[in-house]
Structure formats: structure tokens, C-alpha cells
Amino acid sequence: MAIRFGTDGWRAVISEDFTFDNVRHVAQAIADYINSGQAGGATDAVVVGFDTRFLSDRYALTVAGVLAANGLPVYLSKADCPTPALSLAVKALGAAGGVMITASHNPPRYNGIKFKSAFGGSAMPEVTGAIERLLERNLREGRLPRVGDVAPRNEGTPAAGEIVRFDPMPMYLRHLRTLIDFAAIARSGLRVAVDPMYGAGRGYIARWLRELGVMVAEIHGELNPGFGGLHPEPIGRNLQDLQRLVLEGGYDIGLATDGDADRIGAIDARGEFVSPHMIIALALKHLLAQGKRGLVVKTISTTQIVNRLARQYDLAVEETPVGFNYICDYMLKQPVLIGGEESGGISILGHIPEGDGILMGLLLLEIVAQARQPLHTLIAELQATCGPFFYDRIDRRVRPFSKRALVQALTQAVPATLADQAVVSVNDRDGVKYLLADDSWLLIRPSGTEPVLRIYAEARTPELVQQLLAAGVQLAERSIPTS
Structure with missing residues (x-):
């Protein structure tokens, strides 16, 4: 092969x-x-x-x-x-x-x-x-x-x-202590549920929190090479056990990491999934409040809330193709305050240029501990000042086609409006992204490994998100080359 x-x-x-x-x-x-x-x-x-x-x-x-x-x-x-x-x-x-x-x-x-x-x-x-x-x-x-x-x-x-x-655990913990306020987490009285999804993050967050005196429960932490039938990706549909634990146990927050713990997902106290979009944005706001500065780097499929926050603080934002290695490239060349992607790979200033679900889980605990407010309240405040924004994505299997020809067709026939908003710019660094006048956006991106079209949208209401996704399907179907 x-x-x-x-x-x-x-x-x-x-x-x-x-x-x-x-x-x-x-x-x-x-x-x-x-x-x-x-x-x-x-x-x-x-x-x-x-x-x-x-x-x-x-x-x-x-x-x-x-x-x-x-x-x-x-x-x-x-x-x-x-x-x-x-x-x-x-x-x-x-x-x-x-x-x-x-x-x-x-x-x-x-x-x-x-x-x-x-x-x-x-x-x-x-x-x-x-x-x-x-x-x-x-x-x-x-x-x-x-x-x-x-x-x-x-x-x-x-x-x-x-x-x-x-x-590797002792040197890893020593490094994380330079980035995370463990004392604030220890004083917080937070009740934390952790789901490493049977992956390699098992025992890390839970052990450290217990040593701090934090009440913590870990599920799916035993060795199970088949992942207990779970798909070890920390997205909403895969975290039902964690949602149930948070609700039934009265926990303040649930943290989940993927199979090798370089991605993060979370559950708030109401049992609702907290997407990496919100985690990146909350982390950026937190770092800015600490007076830290630097370039903001995000993949093309990540929330515009990040852009709005950066504008408020006069920070530059770079959008990259999907894949953390593109973010890594920036982190090697200049100070990057935060770099992240919508799949949950995120890193911050002072850390290695690597997505880190454990670091971001601990940072999320620090954010909640220092704010002394529930996670869902912090998200609501963020949406009130920088949103509201809602997001969704669909994947459509298609016959094999020329990705270059699709991108060319989508950029040559740019619609004047989408969902009654003017298209103000087009980004073709990874597929084609249409940015609208109100900061909503539609991204049509061919997979790099299989005949799948990934269609992403973010807009001011869930209804507008679905309108954009439907428009994306129509645009893609018209633009896929016939030969």
C-alpha cells in the first residue's frame, strides 16, 4: 500500500x-x-x-x-x-x-x-x-x-x-502548573465530572483534581481497547453518558477528551454540550482579561465570535486551513495568544504548538473558578456581547470529483446574497468560505481524504444556519464537476 x-x-x-x-x-x-x-x-x-x-x-x-x-x-x-x-x-x-x-x-x-x-x-x-x-x-x-x-x-x-x-506525567504536570491557576481551582468548590472516553487522557485530570481536593468523578477511565463501543470523539452525540452523570450527580461541569487527549469537549451544569467554538472564545476572553496579547489563529471553520473579540482588543486574526499543523506553523514564528480549531484542538501562549484537551479542560475550570459563575452563564454573557451565533455542519457523501474544479466553480459564481445578507468576502484557503455582512458565514469544504463534502454554517439564529446549509448544498451540487 x-x-x-x-x-x-x-x-x-x-x-x-x-x-x-x-x-x-x-x-x-x-x-x-x-x-x-x-x-x-x-x-x-x-x-x-x-x-x-x-x-x-x-x-x-x-x-x-x-x-x-x-x-x-x-x-x-x-x-x-x-x-x-x-x-x-x-x-x-x-x-x-x-x-x-x-x-x-x-x-x-x-x-x-x-x-x-x-x-x-x-x-x-x-x-x-x-x-x-x-x-x-x-x-x-x-x-x-x-x-x-x-x-x-x-x-x-x-x-x-x-x-x-x-x-511523561511529572514533567507534563510541572509545565501545566506554569499555565493554569491550580490554586483557584482548588478553592472553587467545583464538582467536576470527567470522561476520557476510554482514551489516553484517563487518570490525568481526575487524579490531579483529587490531589487538589476537588470533588471529581471519572467515567470510561478503565483500559478498553474497543472504547466500549464509543466513538472517542468528544462531540455532543458521543457524550450522553457524561451528560447523564452531570445531571444526575449535580456536577457543575463535565470535561471530555478524545482518544489521545488532544481535543476537548464539555458539558455545562444543565447537561448541554459546550462546543469547542465556545471554549476557544471563552479562553480568548479570559486571556485578554489577564492582559495577555498576541496573534489569534483559528481554522477557517471556527466561530466569528473569536474575530469580534479580537477586534475589540485590536488584535490581528489569521484564518488557516483545517488542521492544527497550520496553527503550529504560526506558533513557531511569533507569539500566538491562542490557536484553535472547531474540532477541539486548542493551544495557548506559553504552551507547545500542539492541541491539548487536558490543558484546555483545566483552563475551562480556571475560567469558571475565577468568574464564580456557572459555565452556561459565562456563555450567555459572551453571546450577548459578541453574538448571538449558532453553528451546525453537515457531511454529504458524493462521487469522486476534482476538488480544484469545485473551488474554481464556487469562486467564479459567488452569490450576491445568502440568507438575505450580502456576501462581503470569499476565502478559498480550504474549500470556499462566504462571509456575510452580519459576520454569518457558509463554508463548503471537500474532505482531503474521502469523497465527502463538509458544509459548515454559522449565523444569528438556528433557522438561518439551516438556510445557509441548504444554500450550501445547492451551491455544491451545481458546482461539482460532471467529469
């Missing part, structure tokens, strides 16, 4: 394309890349971690073995760990890179490999492209992966060709 890295790694179905043989080949290409001297980092060490999926621990040990057989020092996580904890460890240890075995929020039948660069975030496309070319070369020339039988040891710093087990 042709192994390709998407916006955040290579993912495939376990035992079909995600096999031990293919994992070894990818690990060899990564070793070749690091040994070429292009990776950077203070050392040539590699940090390897894994999530809770079926065989993830064995795949991680396999990757570590190939890397060590190529003469590289390897840190291997003692247990499943969140992707942001792995990424932070890469930077803290001065490693040349990191390998995370995870398929993130994908269904349980998938697994994957994320490669992290020395700066502690997802590798840029030019890096994953170089790894792909090395992989293709090895396969074309019949080069087999180097395989050793190095037994991991439990302490110390690995030398060349050695594997050392380590725990």
Missing part, C-alpha cells in the same frame, strides 16, 4: 494496512530521517508513546526496537499517555523527534502513527514528505527494517541503541 501522512499522521485499519510489517517500515524511514541530521533537537533521541487502542503498546515497542536497532537512543512511555504529554516530553528532553502510536478520535478499528518534531508539535508537511520519500526508497530498493532485541530498562538516560522506559 501507499503510506501517506495526512495533516496529523498516518492512519489505517488495524490488521488490514496497519500491520506490524508496515509499522516497521515507517519506523525505519523515521530512523533514516533522524540519522540524516535533518531533524534538529539537542540530541538524536526519540520519544515513543502510545494510546489505549488494540495493540498500541506492542506497536510502540516495535517502533522503539527499530529505532534502537538504528543506533538511536529511545525513551519509551511506561504506559499509555496523551499525545500532548508525549509532545511536551520531546521538547523537554531535547529529543530529535517523537512517535505517537494513535489514531486520535478515529473509530476503534483504526490505529496510526503521529510524528512529532523537536519543537514539540506535529511535523510540518515537508518533514512528513521527506519521511514518505525515504519509505518509498526503502520499499523500492528492497531495504528491510533493522530489527533488534534490545530489552528496555526502567531508569536513566538512554545511550545510542538503548531503550529506557519513562513516565
Whole structure:
């Protein structure tokens, strides 16, 4: 098969394309890349971690073995760990890179490999492209992966060709304490429900909150490689158990992280889902109130409330294509106050350039604790001053077509109005986004991996959102090329 890295790694179905043989080949290409001297980092060490999926621990040990057989020092996580904890460890240890075995929020039948660069975030496309070319070369020339039988040891710093087990939690917690007001959370008296969705975030938030004396309940925290039948993506329809727990237990807030804990979702005290749009906006408002400043970066499909808040404080906003690696690129070049995407990957000033569901869950607790108001009240106040805005998205399967031709057709025939509002600008950085006079918007975006059209809309009422979505379907159907 042709192994390709998407916006955040290579993912495939376990035992079909995600096999031990293919994992070894990818690990060899990564070793070749690091040994070429292009990776950077203070050392040539590699940090390897894994999530809770079926065989993830064995795949991680396999990757570590190939890397060590190529003469590289390897840190291997003692247990499943969140992707942001792995990424932070890469930077803290001065490693040349990191390998995370995870398929993130994908269904349980998938697994994957994320490669992290020395700066502690997802590798840029030019890096994953170089790894792909090395992989293709090895396969074309019949080069087999180097395989050793190095037994991991439990302490110390690995030398060349050695594997050392380590725990990323302590250094991750130390770093989060520089960003989050744990004392305010401890004093708050908040009752918190946590749902790691059987993923690698299990035990992190709940353990720390218990140590602070906060009343906390965690569900879906046991090891279950099949995720108990759940789809480990923290969106409303997947969080019914958390909603029930919050309502029946009288909790003030529910926090959910995805399969590798780089995404966040939340439930308020009324049992209502709090979208990443609102979490990003609340976090931005909170950071601004603390006097912090910097560039605001968001993906093209994220709420305009962010833009309105930034305008109030005379801050620049950059909109990127979908994918946190685009946000990461900005964070590497200048101070970014907050960077986020509508899927729940968010980071803030002072953190690594990586979406972090655990960090954002704790920040949400800090926001509620310091405001001394319920989460739903804070959202209502935000909507009153910067909204109101409502959002929805639909996905439509279509026959394969030329994405470039669709974008060209949509930009050449721009409607004058949508939902009785004038179209004031068009953004074609990722699909086509029509921005309207009242800051409502419609985005038609082809998937980068399958024949699916994603149609997004945000507007002043739920009814207008549905009108925009319907208009988007019509525009797309007229514009999809016939051949």
C-alpha cells in the first residue's frame, strides 16, 4: 500500500494496512530521517508513546526496537499517555523527534502513527514528505527494517541503541502548573465530572483534581481497547453518558477528551454540550482579561465570535486551513495568544504548538473558578456581547470529483446574497468560505481524504444556519464537476 501522512499522521485499519510489517517500515524511514541530521533537537533521541487502542503498546515497542536497532537512543512511555504529554516530553528532553502510536478520535478499528518534531508539535508537511520519500526508497530498493532485541530498562538516560522506559506525567504536570491557576481551582468548590472516553487522557485530570481536593468523578477511565463501543470523539452525540452523570450527580461541569487527549469537549451544569467554538472564545476572553496579547489563529471553520473579540482588543486574526499543523506553523514564528480549531484542538501562549484537551479542560475550570459563575452563564454573557451565533455542519457523501474544479466553480459564481445578507468576502484557503455582512458565514469544504463534502454554517439564529446549509448544498451540487 501507499503510506501517506495526512495533516496529523498516518492512519489505517488495524490488521488490514496497519500491520506490524508496515509499522516497521515507517519506523525505519523515521530512523533514516533522524540519522540524516535533518531533524534538529539537542540530541538524536526519540520519544515513543502510545494510546489505549488494540495493540498500541506492542506497536510502540516495535517502533522503539527499530529505532534502537538504528543506533538511536529511545525513551519509551511506561504506559499509555496523551499525545500532548508525549509532545511536551520531546521538547523537554531535547529529543530529535517523537512517535505517537494513535489514531486520535478515529473509530476503534483504526490505529496510526503521529510524528512529532523537536519543537514539540506535529511535523510540518515537508518533514512528513521527506519521511514518505525515504519509505518509498526503502520499499523500492528492497531495504528491510533493522530489527533488534534490545530489552528496555526502567531508569536513566538512554545511550545510542538503548531503550529506557519513562513516565511523561511529572514533567507534563510541572509545565501545566506554569499555565493554569491550580490554586483557584482548588478553592472553587467545583464538582467536576470527567470522561476520557476510554482514551489516553484517563487518570490525568481526575487524579490531579483529587490531589487538589476537588470533588471529581471519572467515567470510561478503565483500559478498553474497543472504547466500549464509543466513538472517542468528544462531540455532543458521543457524550450522553457524561451528560447523564452531570445531571444526575449535580456536577457543575463535565470535561471530555478524545482518544489521545488532544481535543476537548464539555458539558455545562444543565447537561448541554459546550462546543469547542465556545471554549476557544471563552479562553480568548479570559486571556485578554489577564492582559495577555498576541496573534489569534483559528481554522477557517471556527466561530466569528473569536474575530469580534479580537477586534475589540485590536488584535490581528489569521484564518488557516483545517488542521492544527497550520496553527503550529504560526506558533513557531511569533507569539500566538491562542490557536484553535472547531474540532477541539486548542493551544495557548506559553504552551507547545500542539492541541491539548487536558490543558484546555483545566483552563475551562480556571475560567469558571475565577468568574464564580456557572459555565452556561459565562456563555450567555459572551453571546450577548459578541453574538448571538449558532453553528451546525453537515457531511454529504458524493462521487469522486476534482476538488480544484469545485473551488474554481464556487469562486467564479459567488452569490450576491445568502440568507438575505450580502456576501462581503470569499476565502478559498480550504474549500470556499462566504462571509456575510452580519459576520454569518457558509463554508463548503471537500474532505482531503474521502469523497465527502463538509458544509459548515454559522449565523444569528438556528433557522438561518439551516438556510445557509441548504444554500450550501445547492451551491455544491451545481458546482461539482460532471467529469
